[in-house]
Amino acid sequence: xxxxxxxxxxxxxxxxxxxxxxxxxxxxxxxxxxxxxxxxxxxxxxxxxxxxxxxxxxxxxxxxxxxxxxxxxxxxxxxxxxxxxxxxxxxxxxxxxxxxxxxxxxxxxxxxxxxxxxxxxxxxxxxxxxxxxxxxxxxxxxxxxxxxxxxxxxxxxxxxxxxxxxxxxxxxxxxxxxxxxxxxxxxxxxxxxxxxxxxxxxxxxxxxxxxxxxxxxxxxxxxxxxxxxxxxxxxxxxxxxxxxxxxxxxxxxxxxxxxxxxxxxxxxxxxxxxxxxxxxxxxxxxxxxxxxxxxxxxxxxxxxxxxxxxxxxxxxxxxxxxxxxxxxxxxxxxxxxxxxxxxxxxxxxxxxxxxxxxxxxxxxxxxxxxxxxxxxxxxxxxxxxxxxxxxxxxxxxxxxxxxxxxxxxxxxxxxxxxxxxxxxxxxxxxxxxxxxxxxxxxxxxxxxxxxxxxxxxxxxxxxxxxxxxxxxxxxxxxxxxxxxxxxxxxxxxxxxxx
Numbered sequence: 231x232x233x234x235x236x237x238x239x240x241x242x243x244x245x246x247x248x249x250x251x252x253x254x255x256x257x258x259x260x261x262x263x264x265x266x267x268x269x270x271x272x273x274x275x276x277x278x279x280x281x282x283x284x285x286x287x288x289x290x291x292x293x294x295x296x297x298x299x300x301x302x303x304x305x306x307x308x309x310x311x312x313x314x315x316x317x318x319x320x321x322x323x324x325x326x327x328x329x330x331x332x333x334x335x336x337x338x339x340x341x342x343x344x345x346x347x348x349x350x351x352x353x354x355x356x357x358x359x360x361x362x363x364x365x366x367x368x369x370x371x372x373x374x375x376x377x378x379x380x381x382x383x384x385x386x387x388x389x390x391x392x393x394x395x396x397x398x399x400x401x402x403x404x405x406x407x408x409x410x411x412x413x414x415x416x417x418x419x420x421x422x423x424x425x426x427x428x429x430x431x432x433x434x435x436x437x438x439x440x441x442x443x444x445x446x447x448x449x450x451x452x453x454x455x456x457x458x459x460x461x462x463x464x465x466x467x468x469x470x471x472x473x474x475x476x477x478x479x480x481x482x483x484x485x486x487x488x489x490x491x492x493x494x495x496x497x498x499x500x501x502x503x504x505x506x507x508x509x510x511x512x513x514x515x516x517x518x519x520x521x522x523x524x525x526x527x528x529x530x531x532x533x534x535x536x537x538x539x540x541x542x543x544x545x546x547x548x549x550x551x552x553x554x555x556x557x558x559x560x561x562x563x564x565x566x567x568x569x570x571x572x573x574x575x576x577x578x579x580x581x582x583x584x585x586x587x588x589x590x591x592x593x594x595x596x597x598x599x600x601x602x603x604x605x606x607x608x609x610x611x612x613x614x615x616x617x618x619x620x621x622x623x624x625x626x627x628x629x630x631x632x633x634x635x636x637x638x639x640x641x642x643x644x645x646x647x648x649x650x651x652x653x654x655x656x657x658x659x660x661x662x663x664x665x666x667x668x669x670x671x672x673x674x675x676x677x678x679x680x681x682x683x684x685x686x687x688x689x690x691x692x693x694x695x696x697x698x699x700x701x702x703x704x705x706x707x708x709x710x711x712x713x714x715x716x717x718x719x720x721x722x723x724x725x726x727x728x
Contacts, residue, residue, distance in 0.1 A: 234264040234408050236271060236432055237415055239278035240425030245271045250405055250434075255321035255552040256542040258590035262319075264405050267433035272400070272440040275429040279371040279398035280446050282426030287368055287396045291345050294394045298342045300421035301390070305335055308417065312410050316381055317543025319407035321551035321592070324543055326505055327382070334386030336675035337693050341390040347698050348395065357727060360710040366702035368396030369448040369472070373441045375462065377454045378404035378554050379508040381411045387679070388451045389415075391697040393427060397448075401430045402441060406554055408432045442466050449700065451692065452476065453510070455612070456638070456684050463687035474688035474700055478612040479640030479681065482515045482621075483669065484629045484655070487523045489645035493667060495530045497645070499549075501669035502618035503538065503596045506550045510685075511641045511663070511670050514613060515602070517621045517629040524622045528577055528600050531618070535578045535596045541585045552592040553615055559592040562615030566597055569608040569619070575600045580616060604632060612638070626651060634660045639682030643669055662686065 234252065235244035245267050251260035267275075286294075305312070313327035322330070352363040374388040381403060389399040403411035415430045431437055441447055442465045449472035452462040456477030466473035483501070485494055501513035518524035541548040553559050563581050570576050580595025594615050602609050602619040609619060623629050633642055643665030644655045652666045662681035665671030673679050673694065680691030690696040 231260070232262045234262055234412065234432060236265065236267055236275065237412060237428070237430040238271075238275045239282075239429065240419050243271070243274075252319055252406065252408070253555065253592075254318055255554055255592040256588050258556065258592060262409070264408050264432050266405060267431040267437045269436060269440045272402075272431050272433065272437050273444065275400045275431050276371060276441075276444055276446050278426040278429055279400055282424055283368075283370055283398045286398060286424060286427050289396070291348055291394070291396070294396065295342050295344045297418070297422045298338055298344070298390055298394055301418055301423075302335060302338045302342065304417040304421055305331065305338065305414065308413075312382060312414060315410035315413060316407070317551075319409055320378065320381060320554065321543055322505055323546060323548050323551055325546050326550070327543070330380055330383045333672070333675075334380075334383040337386050338390045340675040340694065341394045344394040348702070356708070357710070357725070359713055360708060362706065362708045364704050364706045366395070366698065367705050369701060369703060370397060371400065371446050372397045372449040372701060373400045373402065373447050373451070375402045375438055375441070375450065375452045375454070376404060376411070378406040379505065379510075381407045382414060384453050385411055385414070387453075387693045387697070389428060391693060392451075392701040393418075393423070395698065395701040397701055398427045399429065400441065400447070401428070402433055402437050403430065405432050405434060438462070439465075442471070443469055445469070447471060449473065450475075451700070453692070459687050460684075472700065474680075474690055474692060475686070476510070476680065476692060477685050477687065478638055479510045479512075479685055480515065480609075480612055480636055480638045481511060481513050481641040482517050482629075482633045482636075483513045483642070484626065484633075484644040484646075485516055485518045485523055485527055486626065486644065486646040486648065486651060487520050488647045489523065490647065490667075491523075491526060491530060494527065494645045495534055497667075497669035498531065498618060499534055499538070503535075503550055503616045506553050506594070507616040508553060508614055509670075511672050512614075513641075513643070513669055514617065515609065515619050515621055517623055517632060519623055519626055519629055521622060524600075524620060528598070528620055531598055532577050535598055538596050540583060540593060540595055542588060542591075550596075550616060552588075553594055554592065556592050558614070559594055562594045562613055562617065565608045565611070565613045565615070566599070566617060569599050569602060569606055572606045572608075574602045574606060574608070574619070604635075626655070630655065630659055637684045640685040641665070641671055641681065643667070643671060662691075
């Protein structure tokens with residue numbers, strides 16, 4: 231069976247001490263093995279990055295940007311192969327994988343603007359003959375730890391900006407679907423990136439902990455579940471590292487009585503069930519304001535869900551595919567079981583779905599659960615599967631209170647025709663990314679992505695302007711040259727312009 235290794239100092243490296251199977255989730259069969267890096271292998275990658283940093287830091291920013299331009303071209307050229315690798319190991323349908331790759335590409339495009347983004351600031355004559363300016367300097371060796379659900383997009387949130395800012399990078403992708411991530415990273419060498427600037431180590435907690443404790447790592451970016459995000463952040467901070475750790479979500483959509491129901495239904499189908507619900511921005515709770523709109527919403531959703539097609543990644547007629555592992559399939563089913571046991575109504579049940587020819591795959595069908603209440607386990611916790619729950623309330627204030635009281639604050643949206651309601655909602659909801667009649671309010675590449683509350687640990691969001699700030703340090707320089715016309719005696723008080 232093919233063994234997936236690591237990319238260190240521009241070379242493919244295998245660590246044979248420990249391996250793990252990589253599955254095709256549509257068939258349930260192991261298709262590859264991945265090497266799990268031990269401490270020594272991770273330290274080898276860090277050392278390669280540290281060695282490459284002095285020269286890469288000195289490389290003019292326009293030359294760093296040109297590498298990103300060529301990298302973008304190579305991503306477009308190899309898009310079909312990348313999407314196939316995503317589909318084989320993640321299960322994502324090819325059209326969904328193509329959308330993921332495009333959103334990642336947009337972050338590469340933004341990074342191509344580094345000569346403008348890193349210009350800094352300058353002020354002349356802040357004092358007699360004194361000039362002052364700010365520069366944005368790289369941190370050194372930085373690391374990224376990324377999840378299984380977006381093996382192309384999420385790493386591309388991180389290392390293009392980090393690298394173009396002059397840093398060197400060590401990436402630890404998910405060991406569940408590593409091939410697409412590794413292949414994309416390998417294209418950087420073809421794009422002209424010097425060896426050692428970008429390194430990839432596949433692994434588990436041992437690899438993660440090595441990155442978190444090694445003093446050569448200056449900053450860590452993470453996307454994953456909230457318990458792990460909290461651990462990453464606290465451990466990185468305790469070791470003196472800058473950290474941004476993006477965690478879990480429970481994203482609500484408020485459906486107002488005046489909402490365009492056709493738009494709501496179509497939006498919820500894609501936002502709740504796309505990518506099998508394995509998105510941190512998936513809409514997993516519809517909060518219907520009033521029983522009338524709730525009844526109509528459930529009736530329409532029930533009918534439309536019956537038309538959804540679920541199966542293997544290669545059939546682009548399918549709407550979504552399997553979940554990532556057998557264990558995760560069982561976990562999603564257990565949440566549906568718990569909702570039913572605690573009094574909710576399972577309107578559409580996806581627990582027994584077995585697509586023809588893929589009976590051993592890790593499938594869960596689109597599931598609709600009505601009359602869910604905030605006390606239920608399935609409401610409190612992130613399901614991360616193709617499950618949409620409907621909560622009924624009697625007012626917009628009640629709906630907003632539900633959202634504001636929840637521990638997560640990643641994304642939310644409101645469906646309404648009322649401009650006053652949407653403005654009030656946008657102003658007062660305690661969530662980081664808000665949509666108005668937009669189900670997945672994921673910011674474009676030239677804004678920044680990040681939630682509130684226990685959905686984000688750290689002060690800076692991912693990519694966009696915050697990405698530049700995260701991967702650089704500001705240095706302010708104040709300068710005066712001696713002048714025959716400007717002589718001053720010793721000053722013992724704080725300098726001022728009085």
